[in-house]
Amino acid sequence: xxxxxxxxxxxxxxxxxxxxxxxxxxxxxxxxxxxxxxxxxxxxxxxxxxxxxxxxxxxxxxxxxxxxxxxxxxxxxxxxxxxxxxxxxxxxxxxxxxxxxxxxxxxxxxxxxxxxxxxxxxxxxxxxxxxxxxxxxxxxxxxxxxxxxxxxxxxxxxxxxxxxxxxxxxxxxxxxxxxxxxxxxxxxxxxxxxxxxxxxxxxxxxxxxxxxxxxxxxxxxxxxxxxxxxxxxxxxxxxxxxxxxxxxxxxxxxxxxxxxxxxxxxxxxxxxxxxxxxxxxxxxxxxxxxxxxxxxxxxxxxxxxxxxxxxxxxxxxxxxxxxxxxxxxxxxxxxxxxxxxxxxxxxxxxxxxxxxxxxxxxxxxxxxxxxxxxxxxxxxxxxxxxxxxxxxxxxxxxxxxxxxxxxxxxxxxxxxx
Amino acid sequence: xxxxxxxxxxxxxxxxxxxxxxxxxxxxxxxxxxxxxxxxxxxxxxxxxxxxxxxxxxxxxxxxxxxxxxxxxxxxxxxxxxxxxxxxxxxxxxxxxxxxxxxxxxxxxxxxxxxxxxxxxxxxxxxxxxxxxxxxxxxxxxxxxx
Numbered sequence: 001x002x003x004x005x006x007x008x009x010x011x012x013x014x015x016x017x018x019x020x021x022x023x024x025x026x027x028x029x030x031x032x033x034x035x036x037x038x039x040x041x042x043x044x045x046x047x048x049x050x051x052x053x054x055x056x057x058x059x060x061x062x063x064x065x066x067x068x069x070x071x072x073x074x075x076x077x078x079x080x081x082x083x084x085x086x087x088x089x090x091x092x093x094x095x096x097x098x099x100x101x102x103x104x105x106x107x108x109x110x111x112x113x114x115x116x117x118x119x120x121x122x123x124x125x126x127x128x129x130x131x132x133x134x135x136x137x138x139x140x141x142x143x144x145x146x147x148x149x150x151x152x153x154x155x156x157x158x159x160x161x162x163x164x165x166x167x168x169x170x171x172x173x174x175x176x177x178x179x180x181x182x183x184x185x186x187x188x189x190x191x192x193x194x195x196x197x198x199x200x201x202x203x204x205x206x207x208x209x210x211x212x213x214x215x216x217x218x219x220x221x222x223x224x225x226x227x228x229x230x231x232x233x234x235x236x237x238x239x240x241x242x243x244x245x246x247x248x249x250x251x252x253x254x255x256x257x258x259x260x261x262x263x264x265x266x267x268x269x270x271x272x273x274x275x276x277x278x279x280x281x282x283x284x285x286x287x288x289x290x291x292x293x294x295x296x297x298x299x300x301x302x303x304x305x306x307x308x309x310x311x312x313x314x315x316x317x318x319x320x321x322x323x324x325x326x327x328x329x330x331x332x333x334x335x336x337x338x339x340x341x342x343x344x345x346x347x348x349x350x351x352x353x354x355x356x357x358x359x360x361x362x363x364x365x366x367x368x369x370x371x372x373x374x375x376x377x378x379x380x381x382x383x384x385x386x387x388x389x390x391x392x393x394x395x396x397x398x399x400x401x402x403x404x405x406x407x408x409x410x411x412x413x414x415x416x417x
Numbered sequence: 418x419x420x421x422x423x424x425x426x427x428x429x430x431x432x433x434x435x436x437x438x439x440x441x442x443x444x445x446x447x448x449x450x451x452x453x454x455x456x457x458x459x460x461x462x463x464x465x466x467x468x469x470x471x472x473x474x475x476x477x478x479x480x481x482x483x484x485x486x487x488x489x490x491x492x493x494x495x496x497x498x499x500x501x502x503x504x505x506x507x508x509x510x511x512x513x514x515x516x517x518x519x520x521x522x523x524x525x526x527x528x529x530x531x532x533x534x535x536x537x538x539x540x541x542x543x544x545x546x547x548x549x550x551x552x553x554x555x556x557x558x559x560x561x562x563x
Contacts, residue, residue: 206529209432270436271525273443273518332526340493344500348526349519 011070011084013337013406018092019067020326020399026059026099027392035385037107039378044306051106056314057187058099058121064322065195066091068329069132076202077139077146087131094124111171118167125160129153144218148198151222155190155229159183162233182233189251190229192318194222197258199325204262207328208278210269213261225254248299252292259285259292276354276361280324283365287316316368323364323395327357330402338409346409352398360398363391420472420547421540423555424464428532431461438509439521447512454509454517458502461528465495467561468535472543475554480546487539494531498524 033055037048070088074080081087098121105113133153139146162183169176205212228250235243263285266278291312298305335348370384434457441450473488482488501524508517547554 206533207526209436209525209529270432271439272436273439332523335523336527339497339500344497347504347516347519348523349516 011074011081011088013333015084015088016067016071016333017330017399017403017406019063019070019088020330021396021403022092022096023060023063023067024392024396024399026055026063027395028389029103030055030059031385031389031392033103033107034388035382038374038381038385044310047106047109051103053310053314054099054102054106056319058095058102061192061314061318061322062095064326065192066095066128068199068325069195071333072199072329073132073135073149077136077149079135079138081131081135091124091128091131094120094127098124114167114170118164122160122164125156125163129157129160133157144215145198145201148194148201148218148222151226152191152194152198154226155186155194158229158233159186159191162186178236178239182236185232185236185251186229188313188318189225189232189255193255193258194225196318196321197221200258200262203325203328204265208266208269209271210265213265217257217261221254221258225251228254245299249296252296255292256289259288276358277324277327280320280327280361284317284320284324287312287320291317311371315371320364323361326395326399327352327361330399334402334406338406341410341413343409343413345412346405351402351405353401356394356398356401360391360394363387363394367391418555420543420551420554420558421536423558424467424472424540425536427460427464428528428536431457431464431528434460435521435525439518442514442517445514447509450517451509454505458505461498462502463561465498467558469495471557471561472554476539476543476546480542482542487534491531491535491539494527498527498531501527
């Protein structure tokens with residue numbers, strides 16, 4: 001079986017780009033929502049906080065992850081998604097319907113919209129997890145890369161299940177807190193973390209001409225994390241408090257190991273030239289370590305650091321990492337699709353001008369800094385939201401620029417009769 | 418030495434030459450950069466020749482995979498790389514550092530993913546399908562260099 005990267009297995013260029021554009025659009029909505037609701041936020045359980053958090057997690061992170069998987073999973077494993085255009089379209093529409101119902105439902109406290117969101121989103125996530133899991137199983141080889149991807153989809157399935165149960169809790173059916181915490185753990189320590197790990201094993205050595213991650217880590221990290229997650233779910237749902245604290249600490253260990261190791265591997269890469277995406281990667285990994293240490297410390301000392309941990313994890317680590325990957329993936333994807341269509345005039349470096357990427361990234365760093373300043377005064381919310389709006393608009397424009405570049409060059413394609 | 422070991426070692430040599438060229442470029446030593454880049458280009462093109470003229474036809478015949486299978490995808494990617502070389506020549510000769518780095522990025526990712534496919538699949542197939550004559554084949558490949 002032909003293993004490796006092949007454009008023959010990949011979907012049309014328009015599919016990942018559609019997901020990326022939608023993701024950037026939700027960032028714009030998020031920045032506006034922060035300006036409107038930012039001052040009235042009190043605790044992580046406020047409905048406004050749940051809505052805003054999910055604009056980032058469902059709106060941006062999920063869109064980019066789904067779009068990248070539709071593109072990269074078939075390329076990495078040489079097994080195509082079945083009916084990729086139809087399935088990607090269904091998932092894209094359902095995901096957007098679900099996100100909008102969810103966010104509006106929480107912001108307006110409308111039970112009907114929340115029921116709808118619960119049904120549509122859990123259905124979408126189950127469908128995507130099963131579809132991707134099936135794609136992984138169809139791979140001829142069952143190597144560690146395949147196993148790592150399978151583990152992330154198992155975590156996604158469980159996370160969606162606990163998320164749906166947590167939503168039901170808002171109507172008094174179950175205890176929202178217990179199911180909500182389990183949902184968050186499976187989403188972040190399972191689905192998001194294991195997916196990032198799986199992709200990194202492949203693309204860090206490839207994009208940066210760096211060493212492979214140790215085989216031991218590739219084989220042992222994901223089963224350990226799945227076991228910790230199962231223990232966490234048991235402890236959380238059965239309220240075994242000592243075990244819960246222990247598993248919360250254990251879940252952070254693989255994150256810290258991976259973050260430090262990826263920094264070390266990148267620092268020793270052969271292509272020594274620095275670029276913005278490497279700086280973002282270091283930044284993201286630093287935030288991941290910081291968030292993990294805070295999470296561990298908060299559990300041991302029984303202090304509430306939910307906002308700080310959430311901020312460093314989602315905005316400092318996951319957002320930065322995705323931003324870094326987008327600026328590596330989109331130019332390559334655009335150029336590769338073009339040259340595979342025999343359009344050889346295009347150049348990867350021209351797809352998104354470097355200067356515009358750097359401005360967007362610097363605006364992100366500035367936003368991060370201003371958000372930190374909100375600890376000093378809530379007045380910093382407005383400049384933070386404004387900076388984030390500009391950063392998000394620029395990200396959207398940069399992705400649109402890539403799409404325009406692709407379309408313009410495709411017009412020059414020579415068709416041989 | 419197996420066919421896979423020999424060809425894989427050549428991939429690493431090419432990687433090394435490109436990173437050396439870029440290191441010189443970074444420090445503004447353009448003559449050295451051009452010299453390393455030329456070595457990288459020559460080695461890579463020689464590698465493509467070994468595959469297209471010698472190894473691929475032999476594998477296609479022995480294994481029955483035909484010329485429209487994975488070897489065809491490899492040939493297409495060789496063509497993509499060759500088109501990039503033309504632009505890299507311009508950039509290195511014009512001492513255009515930014516453009517050379519940008520094109521080097523495309524070349525690097527293209528070659529890395531290309532090499533991965535060859536090392537994971539094609540060379541393994543060659544080791545198996547051409548096992549009987551492996552020693553002779555490696556000898557011939559070494560002679561290509563001279």
